[in-house]
Amino acid sequence: MFGFEDSDSDVQFVSQRMRMVDQQLVRRGIRDGRVLSAMRAVPRHEFIPEGYRQDAYKDGPQPIGEGQTISQPYIVASMTEHLELTEDSKVLEIGTGCGYQTAVLAEITKQVYSIEVVPGLLDKARRILSALGYNWIETRLGDGASGWPEAAPFDGIIVTAAAPQIPPALIEQLAVDGRMVIPVESGYFGSQELVKVTKSADGKINRKVLYEVRFVPMQGDVGG
Ligand code: SAH
Numbered sequence: 216m217f218g219f220e221d222s223d224s225d226v227q228f229v230s231q232r233m234r235m236v237d238q239q240l241v242r243r244g245i246r247d248g249r250v251l252s253a254m255r256a257v258p259r260h261e262f263i264p265e266g267y268r269q270d271a272y273k274d275g276p277q278p279i280g281e282g283q284t285i286s287q288p289y290i291v292a293s294m295t296e297h298l299e300l301t302e303d304s305k306v307l308e309i310g311t312g313c314g315y316q317t318a319v320l321a322e323i324t325k326q327v328y329s330i331e332v333v334p335g336l337l338d339k340a341r342r343i344l345s346a347l348g349y350n351w352i353e354t355r356l357g358d359g360a361s362g363w364p365e366a367a368p369f370d371g372i373i374v375t376a377a378a379p380q381i382p383p384a385l386i387e388q389l390a391v392d393g394r395m396v397i398p399v400e401s402g403y404f405g406s407q408e409l410v411k412v413t414k415s416a417d418g419k420i421n422r423k424v425l426y427e428v429r430f431v432p433m434q435g436d437v438g439g
Contacts, residue, residue: 228260231272235259239274240292247296253322254292259285262315262343279313281336283431286375290428291316294396297411297425298371300324305366307388309359310375310433314340320373321349328352328366330359332434358435362388369393376433377407389414398430405429 236254245251260271262285267277276284286294295316300306300323311317311331317340321327329352331337337356344352355363359374360382367388374385374397381397389395395412409425 228258228271232259235272235274235288239289243289245289245292245296247299249300249302249323250292250296250319253295253319254288256322257315257318258347259288259315261347262313262318262340279336280339281333283312283333283336285313285315286430291319294373294375294409295319295323297396298373298394300371304370305368305390306371306373307363307366307369307385308373308375309362309385311337311340311354312375314344316373316375317352317354318344318347318349321352325351328363328369329354330357330363332356332358360384360433360436364388371395372397374398374433375430377428377430378433381410381412386412386414386420391416391418396425398428400432 236251240251240254260268263271263277264280270277276287279285302324304324305326306320306324308317308320308329311329317329334356337354341354362384368390369388370390370393372385372389372395377398377400379400381399385395391414393414397410398407399410401408407428407430409428411423411425413421
């Protein structure tokens with residue numbers, strides 16, 4: 216199905232990946248050593264349909280089927296860096312998609328929860344993640360806007376689909392001192408901004424706009 220490459224192309228993919236990390240990430244200011252190691256470790260091409268694999272390490276998003284895309288490597292790295300994760304962090308991802316971002320999180324911490332709303336995408340992601348040995352990832356089919364209350368609170372929450380507003384359940388499930396990154400629709404011509412949300416000890420919510428992004432819209436009831 217998603218056969219692992221023979222050694223020749225494996226070597227090629229590894230060198231493309233190291234170059235991707237140096238040229239697209241380090242050079243543009245990604246500094247977190249955990250993020251850089253994770254991006255060097257995860258075989259991004261394995262998450263991409265066969266016909267597109269030669270483009271896996273290019274500096275852009277790629278199609279992954281069912282009208283969905285895998286984010287540009289820089290965006291994956293930057294969003295992960297903003298989560299400020301350590302090996303002790305518990306993290307929730309909304310929008311498993313092909314599972315690539317999930318694997319990057321799983322390289323950093325063993326406590327990873329990921330929710331996807333499209334059954335076909337989740338099935339495929341589960342198969343790839345387990346074939347690659349990431350068997351500590353918990354996944355669930357459903358609307359991510361309600362979060363994963365039984366596993367809360369989360370030190371990090373990453374949302375990879377754009378919502379008109381931040382779902383209240385996700386704010387609730389963010390730990391004190393936790394970090395959430397989420398693309399939020401900003402109103403004009405489909406533009407979106409990536410927002411970083413933090414929660415202080417007195418329960419105060421802080422919002423900081425990071426930069427403009429373009430994600431697929433979140434499906435379902437996005438929290439009123
Ligand atoms: N992180 C992904 C990016 C996937 S694109 C990757 O690396 O491949 C966004 C994903 O969010 C899609 O798979 C889409 O089906 C999913 N999604 C959209 N709305 C959702 C919702 N309400 N709950 C959970 N997942 C959702």
